[in-house]
Amino acid sequence: MESNFDELHQPILTHDHPPPPELNSSLEEMLSNTQLPLLKRLLSATWIELNLLFPLATPAILVYLINNSMSTVTRAFAGHLGNLQLAAANLGNSGIQLFASGLMLGMGSAVETLCGQAYGANKYEMLGIYMQRATIVLTITAIPLTIVYIFCKPILLLIGESEPLASSAATYVYGLIPQIFAYAVNFPIQKFLQAQSIVRPSTYISVATLVLHVLLSWVAVFKLGLGLIGSSLVLSFCWWVIVVAQFVYIVKSRKCERTWNGFSVEAFYKLWDFVKLSSASAVMLCLEIWYFQVLVLITGLLDNPELALDSVAVCMTIAGLLLQIGVGFNAAASVRVSNELGSGNPKAAAFSVVIVNMVSFIIAVIEAIVVLALRHVISYVFTEGETVANAVSDLCPYLAVTLILNGIQPVLSGVAVGCGWQAIVAYINVGCYYGVGVPVGCVLGFKFNLGVKGIWSGMIGGTVLQTLILLWITFRTDWIKEVNTAKKRLDKWEN
Template identity: 65%
Template sequence: MDSTGRDGIIASDESDQHQEPLLQPKQQPTAETVSSALEDMLSDTELPRFRRLSRATRIELNTLFRLAAPAVVVYLLNNVTSMSTQIFCGHLGNLELAAASLGNNGIQIFAYGLMLGMGSAVETLCGQAYGAHKYEMLGVYLQRSTILLMATAIPVMFIYIFSKQLLLLLGESTSIASAAAVFVYGLIPQIFAYAANFPIQKFLQAQSIVFPSAYISAATFAMHLLLSWIVIYKLGVGLLGASLMLSFSWWVIVVAQFVYILVSDRCKLTWRGFSSQAFTGLWDFLKLSTASAVMLCLETWYYQILVLIAGLLQDAEIALDALSICMTISGWVYMISVGFNAAARSGKQRAGSRAPESSGVRGDRGDVQLLPHRGLPGDRGAGAAQCHQLRLHERHHRLRRRLRALPLPRCLHHPQWHSARSLRSGCRVWMASFCRVCERGMLLHYRHSNRRALGLQI
């Protein structure tokens, strides 16, 4: 073979070696495949605008329901697990049902709202890191949040320990306060289960991994019913056994989800094992978690105050029993909306690589619908970020009247879920947090990755 042929083969081999790294991104199992059907539909100028929007809406709704169905199942099953414990206690008597209602909705909901709110910071940071392909940071954020929530659970535990004294101080009857304290003692392990569960849950949701959590919750619920029946009725442990079984079921969910993270191929790049980086930047992470927790605690404390007030009525047992049933029904509707908001999403394409029309914010069709807009500031350079006014859906006037009619905690809650979930971008473009609700509308405060502020006025 002549030298020219050998040089050609060597050059070809060197060219193949240089091209090998270009194939590596295809081997990333955690990278979510984003369909371009929606972007192609919106950028097709040959179709009328109404037809483009109608077809794009169908495509987006299919994606929304595909993600929302398992998320709704997870939240409903977790809610039904706690509800079934109250039902078991209700068969023991009116006092037991009142005690379970006061302990579950009057004290335990404080820890639930605090832990869920602080854990929501994981979703914001993990969604940003996942879109930026910094997969190893997802595991660091998960560990960092778990450390903070476990530390927060320690002072909350003392509220459970001295629950009887606190209830008596608030004016509750001695019999109900004593029975509720027994029930609350069994919920102490559940505090730490919350501290581990919510970061794991947000860690998985940031990667659009929702079906495993649904399967785990369904299996745990079936196990919870069987164990609760045995412990309460066959062994006769009563209120303490009911609350202990509830705590045990939550720990089963935590362990099962963590085992899935360890063995699943979808989490190989996002979970690299325990890291010392989890102990760095805790103060900044705490500030973000606290801001997220305050928004959700406003609503959970609202229900908590209602339960505590019901215990001060003349016939406290009947009042707490009736309120427990009403809150159970309300909880179903609440969890369905939370599940849909968990599936609300924003586009994961950069405006520079896709049509500008495809870069608009999309979300739950039951709440705010933002029409497509021209480009995102993040794609014009760090120094070109500026405030953009987005056009609203044609029904924005009715939405404004509806927001005024809703209670303040509901107004605070829905934008928080919407901003934290539907505005998490896969390309590190958006990072949102709810600021305030004013009389004339609702203000969302967006923070760009270059720390420049962007505003949205409704």
Template identity: 60%
Template sequence: MDVTNETTDRSDLRRPLVEKKPFSDVGLESVLTETSLSYRRRVYLGACIEMKLLFRLAIPAILVYVVNSGMNISARIFAGHVGGQELAAASIGNSSFNLVYGLMLGMGSAVETLCGQAYGARRYEMLGIYLQRATIVLALVGLPMTLLYTFSYPILLLLGEPKTVSYMASLYIAGLIPQIFAYAINFTAQKFLQAQSVVIPSAYISGAALLLQILLTWTAVYVMGLGLMGIAYVLTISWWVIVGAQCLYITWSPRFRHTWTGLSWASFRGLWSFFKLSAGSAVMICLEMWYSQILVLLAGLLKQPALSLDSLSICMSFSSISFMVSVGFNAAASVRTSNELGAGNPRSAFFTTWTATFVSFVISVAEAIAVMMSRDYISYIFTADADVAVAVSDLCPFLAVTIILNGIQPVLSGVAVGCGWQAYVAYVNVGCYYIVGIPLGCVLGFTFDFQAKGIWTGMIGGTLMQTLILLYVTYRTDWDKEVEKARKRLDLWDEKKEPLEN
């Protein structure tokens, strides 16, 4: 008898089950519940599994969001090289248009909650109906938004923006109006794909659209001489290119044969119920996105408004790039949390939450350090104005703090989307941002005459308060109850009933 083989076999029997299987085949929940492993070993193996899953989702999602944000930044760069007033007009136009961007992105997040939990529970037939119903609801919401932006010029004047800049910004906004309906399709399709952990194709599509936009914008500005309006038209065309490519991919790819079965009349039923469900998501996301944009709008009321607008818009451009990185982890955390809750894995949902938050925080600290090291030079990407460069350098410490906070807060918001807490977070956002942050910023900026620094300090205070509240709520969460809530939410679905928020 071979004693060596017998010893090996017996030793293998004593090894934990999770260490007998190939690493890629071991589930996170199995590792975290394997009592034969030490706590430290479970954390180590769990972190290895989760980091692989997290980065597989987050990196392509970051690319998508950075590229989408980069399209607006590219438009600002071209506008800045056309002229100072054109840069201010494009900054106000893009900031104002973020109203509908945030609205559509927020309402699309309801798709992320429902599709993510349904996919985790293997109820694939529900995803296509959610996608169609959400697209219809968002397109209907886009109609009154179109009317609002048609009257952007008097609205900007009412807000106290300079007359010349307001007029140019209103023309720029008019060229962006068709984007409203591109958003309605894009964000629902994007969440549909993310819920199934399909993110790489969207990154390729967005990257190709950005390259196309840069080429067409250069042609429109320097060859055709269309100026600011050419920049707006090309930006709109680029968004519709993304939409067309995503729709073709979902329709023709065989990987969605179980989740996309074609158009269905069932998608027209219960639109009002879905609207109410998505309203909480919209309020949560909108309040977050509008918060930083209000800083740019308030800058138009300060002394030397053109200089304040230019410097703050440049800082906000870098902040938005950093924010998009965190939003990539937001998407990954939302998908992972909703999938694990739908699959009935409370420990995995908990572990996913804190892993994503920690990784995003470390990356944001590195970004803040990079900003501080290059504070005297980063403005020259947008403009050659030396006065703007000095102003941007002076604001970089505030930018660095904002970047660090944005490394935590969006990920926790992603967890909230995955769990379906949007309505609660919306109340938190109202209190922290609009009752504390903005009023405090206005007092410091205008009453105490700290100008842009005062406004930004107040708004950082609101973000810090919101981040601390979300950290506390997430820490106190009973994940077993969240699994039960997800199950009940999905059990409310059948062909005649509509999904409701618990």
């Protein structure tokens, strides 16, 4: 990385619990201490960074896994109602809910940049204002999304779904309308807490809510006979439980007393500027979330697609589950980089990027090795069919490559969020994913008759290209310049 840092900066701030004594000196000071031998300096800095990284990443991974599991549990209960209900819940989740959650999470990541850098710069009072601004913008965004939910049946019919399936999916989706507004509040709250490295309370709340969710789903579906609408309403209710519990924590906890000063009229200032920043974030994240959904849609266009769709569905389920680890490191990378930039610590920001990428990559390689070792039996977790198992086994090498990429790409996206590069990454995603990956995949899959392997190969190629570009941008980054950019950004957004 192109960096020349001679100044010493203030130490980074503490997290949920005070760090061990050896962490009391800042990472920037350790990296700048030329009196120590280089190897000892790097080893000590790595120890400091790991002790800051894992308390952030581990709870974040658990939160994303648990929140993802709530949707899975809801669909599992729907499956007990019948095959049509299961298909309807899956369609409502993949076709409608995923669109809304991706958009809202993407827009919410704008506050991640601002809160993380403001916290590092000791501008604590601005975190609460940024959170409120994000909530206002996301709540307004939820209104047109609600209209999409209301008219989802004709939309599904328009894209060729059958009348019974579209009707059942619409019933399921109607119960998810309150969830949209829960997203609008939850994602800013989540980023507000993560920026301060307060992550454990969200984990405890999510675990408790998951237990409640299973219990209420059982009551709604089996005892009260509320069917699809009951299962989705329970999911919406539980998301609101998470929102309320987290907000109560913010108001009552002493850890947030510097960053939450109550509701403020300043939250309504500069909303249009926030909309523009949020839009870039939304485009960046949505293009990533939707990318491999396109793989499933294109696979459905193959001749006799049933077996291909079944095997791809199993692989995408595994990839989606393990992706939550990458997403957890994405959040940790964003917090670490934004905090250090806000604190004026360019060396520490650059070093954090290196360490979090190395750790996430090593874990991703281990995941890929395990998947390849279990390639002949892994599908039996989802289905008993031997034909599907053989098809999944054939696709596992592609899944393994995807898992390795998922260990790098989300982390680089987290670095981009921490630095405020959302607009740049959005353009890169459009070009690499949809200008290269999808067309090449279609050519390989249909023109060269490689089927789902060809489609997946093309899309892997798009991800590789995007990852290489992000690596190059990150490697060439002038971190002193990024510190100055963060300072200007905070000065612009303050009040």
